[in-house]
Amino acid sequence: MTATVASRLIFADPGEAAGLAAFLGRLVRWEKNAAVRIQAGGGVAAVFAKPARFEVLAVRIGRLLEPLELDITVSAGELLERVEEERESVGVPAAVTGPSWAGLLPPRGGWREFARVPVDAVGSVAAAAVGEFRERVEKLPTGQRGREALDGLAEEIWSRPLGDTGLPLRAAHAAHALGFLRGKEPAGLLESGAWLRLRTPYGSVLVRRHGAAAGGLSVTPV
Template identity: 65%
Template structure:
């Protein structure tokens, strides 16, 4: 069933969705997102290029809706109407492989409460270390393969022994999920999945394998 427009229940949700989509499109102009709505909650799932994790933002809807579709992130952004707190749902597209392999909805258990400042410092530390080590390379050594290997070495590390790879922390920072240093940050887990949840969205990665989400294989260059 086609759902032409979704209306949000809370003020500011349209702007939040627009900000998320804008940051996502910065990394990949042709990005797609999967929309899932059940009852009165909308989930927007994405796999930001290079980070090899899943990102999700949720919002309450004014009325119950059943929806499951993969759409263009750019077209969805064009359909956001902040004045009416709504978004027009574009036509479905053939989704990438990751869109069919989402983590489970239930079964998540709290693992740890994290200090927002510590998480943000870890993200900025990733960026600073990558830039510093890149600057030490001779120009002829700065190949894509070398930079990807360097990024992977840094991103495979864990956040303070939590099992959460730093690629997930960096993605949360890049997507604006860590912009409020006073907002709570928590870590949840279910099976092989780990979820960094903030007030603005979540980043999900697999633990124990460097944090690569299903279908990984994109180049990884922190910026």
């Protein structure tokens, strides 16, 4: 990955820096050493992450006041420390060796919206699934609450589709946990090749269809 040197991203829209800080804060709370990949071009910046505990990719996209070209993987914690909400900007820290997921991202184009769903309905489904997981764990005998059993239960629940959309519940769970399911605007459900996407004004969660081949990957921002 080649990065064009840039010291700071300056956002065009009020509240974008605060939204980025909230996003990064959640990532670091779940994984202290989390990394994010930043890509900027065409007047926007995309910050990609793979949140710990969720087998999904997440991305926040913001318009830039001063367009630039950038492609770099950095520490989420260091990026968070450089957010300046009052200036609607964030300083770009030094590059780090990125995790494997950062090298292969969903396609930039070719996205087709096939449904729109109320964000409160998606959040309710995610919350109900969390409740089911906790209830079923509590019913397990103490000696049967090992990591393998809990992982199997989580996989069973979070692999279920969201209604008839084909989107696994893990995407709704991640969007809920990341604070993406807010406001009145419905969430869009999109597809491109092997990828499915849940998109709201606050960010997107992306997953690969089960059993999909490795094709259709990109190193450009969604």
